[in-house]
Amino acid sequence: MERGSDPSSSSIDKTKVLDVKPLRSLAPVFPTAPPHPSGSFPFFPFGPQASHGVNQNTPTSGAIPAPIRSYRRPDGEGLNEGLPVKPKRARKSKSSEKKPKKKSQDPGSDLSSLFGISLAQKEDGDGEVVNVVLIAFDAIRRRLSQLEDAKELSTGLIKRADLKSGNILMTKGIRTNMRKRIGAVPGIEIGDIFFFRMELCVVGLHAPSMGGIDYMTPRGESEEEPQAVSIVSSGGYDDDVDDSDVLIYTGQGGNSNKKDKEVADQKLERGNLALEVSSRRHNEVRVIRGMRDAANPSLKVYVYDGLYKIQESWRERGKSGGGVFKYKLVRMPGQHSAFAVWKSVQKWKEGNPSRNGFILADLSSGAEKFPISLVNDVDYEKGPAHFTYSQSLKHPKSFSLVQTSSTCNCHSACVPGDLNCSCIRRNEGDFPYTGNGILVSRRPLVHECGPACKCFPNCKNRASQTGLKFQMEVFKTNNRGWGLRTLDPIRAGTFVCEYAGEVIDRSKINQNGEGDEYVFDTTRNYSSFKWNYEPRLLEEVSSNDSSEDHTIPSLIISAKKVGNVARFMNHSCTPNVFWQPVLYEENNQSFLHIAFFALRHVPPMTELTYDYGVSRSVHTGSSSTPKGQKKCLCGSSKCRGSFG
Incomplete structure (x- = not known):
């Protein structure tokens, strides 16, 4: 790997190397904690799901969809029947603007027990708690985005659902790793990705929601000096230069004054001072790198790149003309690759042929908008058994829905909150997707x-229905045959792919269980998990809370002879992808499809997996693996031992 240019070159004034004592010690000020959103209760066959005013009738019942659910809006303006309500104008008061009222710290406002987060886990988390907090954060963010898109919620001056979601979580005590520390954070792995800065805050990876340097003053220190715990390198300064193992980080402050456009020198205080102290003490510093999101170039993706140490620091004249502090951070050896993986993937996507195990450039033969590469760096197998690549279902199964209008009359695009749109009405008045x-x-x-x-x-x-949104590849696993992984970062809730294949009758599945490796069956028993938002966090009241179980229409799809990339997704007891039944009309008939969505954020080069479920006709044999099931090799800490 190439190294970055060494800042210790002759162009640097070594007499200005930072080795000064602060005139006074600076005690950092840290933000208070925000609240967390809850996951929702899944529906059958995923498990119980909080009834969200959903239609209790199955698609085959011929019933008209249930009325649009009533709820109390998060801004507390009373109940509505799903109709867009114009928010009341807040009365402007100079006194209230100058002295905003503080919310009472009611102990009852702590809702962490809803998510099983103990007091100890708030201080020091683990992988499971981190996952719960992140899912809860994104669940509320998605719901707030949905309400904002439908003009049912006004967040005032802050029109960002991510900031509001983080504030709710911290206020309600739904967070983890509140105890500041130098070094690794429990439950967060190198390579984990985040799409919002507030996500870093609620899991304790990096406290400031905007600042690039997080620091602390350890208790009991004879010299109360701030020490850096983490930095976010997101390219905010034009002086930043980085490679896979070395990061040249520019200190904070010293931005030009917008009025007179004068440039101010950076000062050795706060975060800059903390980095200098950490350099002198050889402390570990967590590094989070921000990169442009390929799917949305206006946004960034943040990847945790592990622990670094500050090898050198100095001061120089920046490109903008002001004096800036520079810190050379070197990645500690023995850690898993993270940012280096991103750089390698970028080369592969640009067509770099020098890759071990590369077999085929596009398994789909041009059927998908992105090529599906085929790779095997495990053994000498040249590819999976022959099949016909297809993007959609063959012989789909139709369902009749008795309703006044089965198609919408929207002339350009369906607009969230428009209850004249029949497609929105069939979704109980909620647009099922956010604007992106x-x-x-x-x-x-x-x-x-x-x-x-x-x-x-x-x-x-x-x-x-718009095809793949990410570049993927089929690869050979060590012990589970062929698998599917993504070359792009995938955000939670994003469509991944449809399960394409032939819709078949149950009688066509071999009785001995052989040949059903590529069969998807909606009637299997699936593990429950929480993914939707918790209405109580938004002070919403559901109008339908009688039953949490819902019947999914029976649909069996075989992808053995005909299929797409979904046929290569392996089973996992803790998957990162889940399936969702989707219905839409074609040729005057409504057809059921199985769409896969990301359960959580998925980093590049991560295998995509979903829960295969358990057949309801499984018989228990004398062996540890029940008869009719396969031994699970997912390696999860919550592995149930078998599936199928």
Whole structure:
């Protein structure tokens, strides 16, 4: 790997190397904790799900969808029946603007028990708690985005659902790793990715929601000097230079004054001082790198790149003309690759042929918008058994829905909050996706617009019909045959792919269990998990809370002869992908499809897995693995031992 240019070159004034004592010790001020959103209760066959005013009738019942659910809006303006309500104007008061009222710290406002987070886990978490907090954060963020898109919620001056979601979580005590520390953070792995800075805050990886340097003053120190615990390198300064193992980090402050455009020198205080102290003490510093999101270049993805040590520090004249502090951080050896993986993937995506085990450039033969590469660096097998690549279902199963209008009359695109749109009404008045195509919550059925609708093909309510959104590859695993992994970062709730294949009858599945490796069956028993938002965190009241179980129509798909990338997804007892039934109309008939969505954020080069479930006809044999099931090799700490 190439190294960055050594800052100790002759161009640097070594007489200005930082080795000065502060005039006074600076005690850092840390933000208070925000609240956390809850996951929702999944529906059958995933497990119990909080009834969200969902239609209790199955698609085959011929019933008209249930009325649009009532809820109390998060801004506390009373109940509504799903209709867009114009928010009341807040009365402007100079006194209230100058002296905002502080919210009472009511002990009852702590809702961490809803998520099983103990007091000890708030201080020091683990992987499970971190996952719960992150899922809860994104669940509330998606719901707030949904309400904002429908003009049912106004967040005032802050129109960012991520900031509001983080504030709710911290206020309600739904967070972890509140105890500041130097070094690794429990439950966070090198390579983990985050799409919002507030996510770093609620899991204790990096406390400032905007500042690039996080620091602390350890208790009991004879000299109360701030020490750096983490930095976020997101390219905010034009002086930053980095490679896989070395990061040249520019200190904070010294930005030009917008009025007179004068440039100020950076000062040796706060974060800059903390980095200098950490350099002198050889402390470990957590490094989070920010990169542009390929799917949305206006946004960034943050990857935790592990622990670094500050090897050298100095002061120089920046490109903007002001004096800046520079810190050379070197990655500690023996850690898993993270940022280096991103750089390698970028080369592969650009067509770099020098890659071990590369077999085929595009398994789909041009059927997908992105090529599906085939790679085997494990053994000499040249590829999976022959099959016909298809993007959609063959012989789909139709369902009749008795309703006044089965297609929408929207002339351009369906608009969130428009209850004149029949497709939105079938989703109980909620647009199922956010403005950037993220699924808001799991439902018994998601009703999408179909080819018969008058809206444009790029309507946001066709998220599962637009093909792959990420570049993927089929690869050979060490012990589970062929698998599927992503080359791009995937955000939680994003559509991954459809399960394509032939819709078959149950009688066509071999009785001895052989040949069903590529069979998807909606009637299997699936493990429950929470993914949707907790209404109580938003002070919403559901109008339908009688039953949490919902019946999913029977659908069996075989991808053995015909299929797409979904046929290569392996089973895991703790998957990162889940399936969602989607219904839309084609040729005057409604067809059921199985769409896969990301359960949580998925880093590049991560295998995509989902829960295969357990057949209801499984018989228990004398061996440890029940008869009719396969031994599970997912390696999860919660592995149940078998599946199928």
